[in-house]
Amino acid sequence: MLIDTGDWQGRGSIRLTGQVSGERLVTDINIRHEGPTWIVQGLAVIEGASDSAYEINLVIAADEVGTYRIVAKVGGHSLEGAAKLESQPNLAMIATENSEIVATSTLFASAEGLGFRGFAHELDKKIWTWEILLQPVRQIVRSDNVVSLRR
Numbered sequence: 001m002l003i004d005t006g007d008w009q010g011r012g013s014i015r016l017t018g019q020v021s022g023e024r025l026v027t028d029i030n031i032r033h034e035g036p037t038w039i040v041q042g043l044a045v046i047e048g049a050s051d052s053a054y055e056i057n058l059v060i061a062a063d064e065v066g067t068y069r070i071v072a073k074v075g076g077h078s079l080e081g082a083a084k085l086e087s088q089p090n091l092a093m094i095a096t097e098n099s100e101i102v103a104t105s106t107l108f109a110s111a112e113g114l115g116f117r118g119f120a121h122e123l124d125k126k127i128w129t130w131e132i133l134l135q136p137v138r139q140i141v142r143s144d145n146v147v148s149l150r151r
Contacts, residue, residue, distance in 0.1 A: 001085040012132030023048030037061040
């Protein structure tokens, strides 16, 4: 998996098909590894005309066929699906039980961090697209004459 454990911040945009320009999207997430699973928790905030915030909760675990199973709760929606996380780019596809919402995404290395792009299709024909640059949150540790950056 490309992304490491720790705290991450993301900045980017999200756009509904038909909109001329996207709205600003800001994310703060924490990733931790618990045994064979990864836990991702955080918040995504859309700044603009819709001004809304969505809680993000993901559980990611390897399955028996070499891919990964994802169980997600984003906003008020529960989604499940699969991911390929062993090579670049990391790819995922998740959906609600009745396929009312289907989303696909990719995580890839960029010069400034990790890029996260995706699409979500709602049954009523809305299509959301997003693009975010994720960067690790660095903690500054100071001592008399030493400065250290830590993740």
